[in-house]
Amino acid sequence: MFHFMNCTKIIAGEGTIQYLPAEAQKLSIQRLLIVTDSFFAESKVVAELIDQLKKVEIETFLFTKVVPNPRDIDCELGAEYANEKGVQGIVAIGGGSAMDEAKAIAAIAANGGTCRIWDNVPLHKKMLPTICIPTTVGTGSEVTFVSVITDTKRHFKMSLFDENNLVPSLAILDPILTKTLPEITLASTAIDALTHAVEAYTSIKSQPFSDALAMYAVGEIYLNLPLVTESENLENRSRLMYASTMAGAAFINSNVGAVHALSETVGAIYDIPHGIANSIFLGDIMEYNLDSCYEKYAELAVRMVPSIITMPRKEQAHQSIELIKKLIKKMNIPKLKDFSQVRVEDFDAIAQEAVNNELSLDNPKRMTKAAYKEVLEKAYAYDE
Ligand SMILES: NC(=O)c1ccc[n+]([C@@H]2O[C@H](COP(=O)([O-])OP(=O)(O)OC[C@H]3O[C@@H](n4cnc5c(N)ncnc54)[C@H](O)[C@@H]3O)[C@@H](O)[C@H]2O)c1
Ligand SMILES: [Fe+2]
Structure with missing residues (x-):
C-alpha cells in the first residue's frame, strides 16, 4: 500500500508573481504577513508587490528575520x-529558508507552542493559509508539508511535518525571480533538487506516482542546469524551476535518504548551505548505494543521456554516478575542505548523528556509522 498527496495549487510561468493579490483575495486574506530574507527585503520585487496588494486593499506586514538554515527563535x-x-x-518570498520559516510561523501562529514542541508531532489545527513563492531552484518546500528548522540550542535540524495541516495553499513558480541568484546558489540549489529526485526514486518507500515525477525531474535538471548557467534563456530556467518543484512533490511522498541525513547533520553543526552540503555527498553516497540500485540508476542514466540506452545495464548504472559527479564538478560548488569550521575530529560524532537520523532508514542500502565516516573522509580528501 502507498499513498500520494499533493494538495497545493500551482501557478507557473514568467511573470506569474502578478497573480498574488488576486489569489490572496480568493483565500479571503485582508491582512497579510510577508516573510522574506534580507536579499528580497531590499528588492524592488517586494516593494512593488506591497503596492499591488495595497491596490486591492490588502494590508501587508513585513518579517525579514530569515537566515539560511532558518532558526527556531526567528520562527517563534x-x-x-x-x-x-x-x-x-x-x-x-525566497528560498527554502524563507518558505520553511513562513510555514513554521503559520503553524505556530495557529497552534501556539514552539518549533521544539511541534518537532515531528502532528499539529492540532491547520496552519494559516500560506502562499509560497520560491526564488531558488532547490527545496520544493512550496509543495511539501515539512518545515526544516534549526534547533539553536541543540544544533540539529528539527522537522515540523503534517500532511494535513502544513500544506501550502498555493505555490507561484515565477522563473524570473531566480535571475538574481548567484551562480553557486543556483547550481547548489539545483543539485539539492537533483538529490531529492535521486533519493526519492531509490528510497525504499518509492512508488509509481513519485517515481514518475522524480525520473522526469532528474532528466530535466541534468539537461537544463548547465544551459541556464551558460545563457540568459528563460525557457531552460523555467524547466529547471518546475523540475525542482516536481522533485519536492516526489520526495515528500517517498522520502529522501542518506545524503539528506548527512547534509542535515553537517548543515546544522557547521551552518553549511543545504544545497552545497548535498552536492558534497551525493556522488559518494550514490556509489555506496550502487549495489542496491543497479536497475534504478541505469534508468536514471538513460533519462540524463538517452543515447546511453545501448549500453549494458550495469554500465549504465555506473554512468549515472559519473554523469552526476561530472555535473557537480562542472558547477564549481565548494567542497568540504573549503569550510574552515569543519574538523576531522568531529566526523565520528557526525556519523553517529546521521545514523540516528530517521532519513537513514529509507536509504536503499543500510547505513552504518562506518559507512558515513568513510563518506565524510572521502569528501574531505576530495582532490580535483
Ligand atoms: N521544506 C522542505 O521541503 C525542504 C526541502 C529541502 C531543504 N529544505 C531547507 O531549505 C533551506 C535551504 O533553502 P535554499 O537552498 O532554497 O536556500 P536559502 O533559502 O537558504 O537561500 C540561500 C541564499 O540565497 C539567497 N537568495 C535566495 N533567492 C535569491 C535570488 N533569487 N536572488 C538572490 N539571492 C537569493 C538567500 O538570501 C540566501 O542568502 C535549508 O534550511 C533546508 O533544510 C527544506
Ligand atoms: Fe533537500
Whole structure:
C-alpha cells in the first residue's frame, strides 16, 4: 500500500508573481504577513508587490528575520508578530529558508507552542493559509508539508511535518525571480533538487506516482542546469524551476535518504548551505548505494543521456554516478575542505548523528556509522 498527496495549487510561468493579490483575495486574506530574507527585503520585487496588494486593499506586514538554515527563535518571533498584527495569511518570498520559516510561523501562529514542541508531532489545527513563492531552484518546500528548522540550542535540524495541516495553499513558480541568484546558489540549489529526485526514486518507500515525477525531474535538471548557467534563456530556467518543484512533490511522498541525513547533520553543526552540503555527498553516497540500485540508476542514466540506452545495464548504472559527479564538478560548488569550521575530529560524532537520523532508514542500502565516516573522509580528501 502507498499513498500520494499533493494538495497545493500551482501557478507557473514568467511573470506569474502578478497573480498574488488576486489569489490572496480568493483565500479571503485582508491582512497579510510577508516573510522574506534580507536579499528580497531590499528588492524592488517586494516593494512593488506591497503596492499591488495595497491596490486591492490588502494590508501587508513585513518579517525579514530569515537566515539560511532558518532558526527556531526567528520562527517563534514571527508567529508572535503575525498574531499581534492579526494576519489571516502568510506569503513567503525566497528560498527554502524563507518558505520553511513562513510555514513554521503559520503553524505556530495557529497552534501556539514552539518549533521544539511541534518537532515531528502532528499539529492540532491547520496552519494559516500560506502562499509560497520560491526564488531558488532547490527545496520544493512550496509543495511539501515539512518545515526544516534549526534547533539553536541543540544544533540539529528539527522537522515540523503534517500532511494535513502544513500544506501550502498555493505555490507561484515565477522563473524570473531566480535571475538574481548567484551562480553557486543556483547550481547548489539545483543539485539539492537533483538529490531529492535521486533519493526519492531509490528510497525504499518509492512508488509509481513519485517515481514518475522524480525520473522526469532528474532528466530535466541534468539537461537544463548547465544551459541556464551558460545563457540568459528563460525557457531552460523555467524547466529547471518546475523540475525542482516536481522533485519536492516526489520526495515528500517517498522520502529522501542518506545524503539528506548527512547534509542535515553537517548543515546544522557547521551552518553549511543545504544545497552545497548535498552536492558534497551525493556522488559518494550514490556509489555506496550502487549495489542496491543497479536497475534504478541505469534508468536514471538513460533519462540524463538517452543515447546511453545501448549500453549494458550495469554500465549504465555506473554512468549515472559519473554523469552526476561530472555535473557537480562542472558547477564549481565548494567542497568540504573549503569550510574552515569543519574538523576531522568531529566526523565520528557526525556519523553517529546521521545514523540516528530517521532519513537513514529509507536509504536503499543500510547505513552504518562506518559507512558515513568513510563518506565524510572521502569528501574531505576530495582532490580535483
Ligand atoms: N521544506 C522542505 O521541503 C525542504 C526541502 C529541502 C531543504 N529544505 C531547507 O531549505 C533551506 C535551504 O533553502 P535554499 O537552498 O532554497 O536556500 P536559502 O533559502 O537558504 O537561500 C540561500 C541564499 O540565497 C539567497 N537568495 C535566495 N533567492 C535569491 C535570488 N533569487 N536572488 C538572490 N539571492 C537569493 C538567500 O538570501 C540566501 O542568502 C535549508 O534550511 C533546508 O533544510 C527544506
Ligand atoms: Fe533537500
